[in-house]
Amino acid sequence: MKLSLGPNLFYWPRQATLDFYEEVARMPVDIVYLGETVCSRRHELRAEDWIDVADRLVAAGKEVALASQSLIESESDLKALRRLVDNEAFRVEANEMGAVRLLAEKKIPFVAGMSLNVFNGHTLKLLADMGATRWVMPPESSRETLVGMLAEKPADLETEVFAHGRLPLAWSARCFTARRFNLQKDTCEFKCIDFPDGMMLKTREDQQFLVINGIQTMSAKTYNLLRELPQLGAAGVDIVRVSPQAEGTAAVIDLFRKAIAGELSGAAAADAAAAAMPAGVCNGFWHGQPGLELVENA
């Protein structure tokens, strides 16, 4: 089973981002997804900067893919998307159907991203016919659905599952971080750069419930499938994905690597990862339960 690092969903300062990927070059991950997928206003790294980072990671032996923006609104978003599709050097993760159209039209193989809502074998096969060589399971999907889909999976199509990180749950036209500061999105002052793991949203009885990350809403708890790695393997999952966080990504990658190699049990690895899950851990979606729940005896 391979290990991937998903695109950074947060907005970090330029130097912090470059330092992070310098560290990633030394981490034992096989695949790294790069690029800004959440908000087109985030510009600490430009397209050419991402290509530089990608080249550096390839030199370090990583497979690199460039992830497309999940919510396309404007003509300039489409321009950026077309540039991404035409990059020629790196595989693209398509995160909405506009990207799928452009990639399929040019017969460029692609990764079908986790916001494409792929919940059945028929849809999966269509995407494979259009050029998908890998697909990422939607985070809200379950083991049962995955097993059913993989029973009819096209040959040579790789399956990737989001296995650690705050879950991206929703996208909006509205920026909730800007809203917190009574700012409009168009003049947001890039407030999200001050919150490297997003802003905690609590209920009025202090329960940590969600995290706001610009136009994206995430789970407060960290989704983690370390305990379930044997189930993922048995289901036919080829790649597990870790989502970057401000602190502790390297430690989490290490734990996944050890658990995959069988050097550490999933339970021991999950316990050791607790420090990297400050608002607690959840795995409900995999077990067909509400996402925020933790099913202990997997």
Place this chain on the structure above:
Amino acid sequence: MTPSSIELVCPAGGLPALKAAVDNGADCVYTGFKDDTNARNFNGLNFDDNALREGIRYAHDRKVKAFIALNTYPQAANWQRWTAAVDKAADFGVDAIILADIGLMDYAHRKYPNLRLHLSVQGSATSYEAINFYRERFDVQRAVLPRVLSLAQVEQVVKNTPVEIEVFGFGGLCVMVEGRCALSAYATGTSPNCNGACSPGKSVRWEQTPQGMETRLNGILIDRFADGERAGYPTLCKGRFEVDDETYYAIEEPTSLNTMELLPELMAMGIRAIKIEGRQRSPAYVAQVTKVWREAIDACKKDAAHFAPKAAWMAELNKVSEGQSHTLGAYNRPWK
């Protein structure tokens, strides 16, 4: 395209609502079967076979089109139920089926090449590139836009696709991109994408406490209302939460979308249909909203240059709005 071709598409959660829509001036009604094949899978709502047959007959006799929404995502284990729903809809003679899943679209397009397909808002297509994808692959005739684009962005879409564009005119406001929201699935296990419901009634608890009326979803406190405050339904994204020591409607206020004042612009840019949200609402709501929008559209067709929503119309609509207030949502850039 002439502006006069714009259609008013009204919700029908059951036969009485369908008749109310038809009788009050709808050009089209949209319906759903009584299960999770559609995104308003609520108890007591929707159509069994007899009701749907009668509904379609009632609509067609009065030259009104009948659509059916099969706009949730079938999963490996229940795929046949969705294809059976497509078969049934085709057999019943609906004028269009409203779909989100590309697997299901492919099935419908191959088996019923003459059946009109509409792309549901649940398909999350926000650009003409995405919409044209559905056109080329499945011959989709119309797309319903998620409620995330500004007016200028909507116009850009219309200019660059042959697909008819339908936009939401009035009703409950999803602040998230439809089809891209797992908040309810995260909190309650009930997913709009897969189960056809958000913040479901079975997960709701209302509780009078010394601090006030509390509303919960699967135990999670969504809002708390002081005495005298009107306690609203705990839709997850419309609660009051605390972010960085401030308690407020962190995601969206309980308010409805109302785009009536934009009608002249929507018609001028070639929007083909205006959708009214609310299959879960009463026949009285449907009658009232349909009647007001019919009058407004007719007035705008007659004289777009001097069109302005009448105060009486807006008052009628506010009466049935969530939170008794309304917004232009994303059509108005500052909302974002």
